[in-house]
Amino acid sequence: MTWIAALPMYNVTPSLENEWRGWLADVLRMVKPACRIVDPDEELHGFWRRPNLLISQTCGYPLMHGLREQVQLVATPRFDAPGCEGAHYSSVIVTRADAPFDTLASCRGARVAYNQDDSNSGMNALRHAVAPHSQEGAFFRAALRTGSHVGSLRAVADNHADVAAIDCVTFAFVCDEMPELARQVRRIGMTAASPGLPLIASDTVPAATVEALRDALNEALALHPERAKRLRLQGFSALPLEDYERIAQLESEARAVGYTRLG
Missing domain, CATH: 3.40.190.10 (Periplasmic binding protein-like II)
Structure with missing residues (x-):
């Protein structure tokens, strides 16, 4: 074999x-x-x-x-990477640099971008973070699946979405390798670690x-x-x-x- x-x-x-x-x-x-x-x-x-x-x-x-x-x-x-502790990691919750949102709670009715339906960092951890703020199973007005964390960052930066959760390791690499994109978003929170x-x-x-x-x-x-x-x-x-x-x-x-x- x-x-x-x-x-x-x-x-x-x-x-x-x-x-x-x-x-x-x-x-x-x-x-x-x-x-x-x-x-x-x-x-x-x-x-x-x-x-x-x-x-x-x-x-x-x-x-x-x-x-x-x-x-x-x-x-x-x-x-x-910021957000890592040992072998555990979190997701960085970001919005556009010029967006009015300062916390995840303030994003009620906003548009969310996420990479994949089966992503822990982009979907599952964000769902967990949003859950305490949800009402009758809802919080965002629209959800956009982008296919990748970089795609979610671009969606937020280009005003196709307002908020996304990005694997903190990916976000650190984006800061290293794609600083122009990183500067177009702003951190407003972190998810729970796993x-x-x-x-x-x-x-x-x-x-x-x-x-x-x-x-x-x-x-x-x-x-x-x-x-x-x-x-x-x-x-x-x-x-x-x-x-x-x-x-x-x-x-x-x-x-x-x-x-x-x-x-």
């Missing part, structure tokens, strides 16, 4: 994507399987379920909604190979300290799957007050 690997989640710019691929290539050289780095040519939910997936990164929300039955956790990155985006492997990957991957993750960081700095990577934690129940808790707490979807 030829293994495949990909890191699709934090490729904010092409140059940053090249840095991720370089780091991943070093990891794979240390583990030494026959493995190709690929660009997923299918919907990510299908890609993550490929039986020859050696390593990739997913979001915690799909992990807790069926994916965990077909994959195993490898590690969770620890990022140097475990960060985990690195996963197919459940067909041998346990010894998973352990070798865990060792190689940190070893590859040490090879190029400047690259690790640009990727804002501090290291990796091996979190138990039970820690990711926090994501389901955020969903349950929003549903408990009748706020089931952004709107």
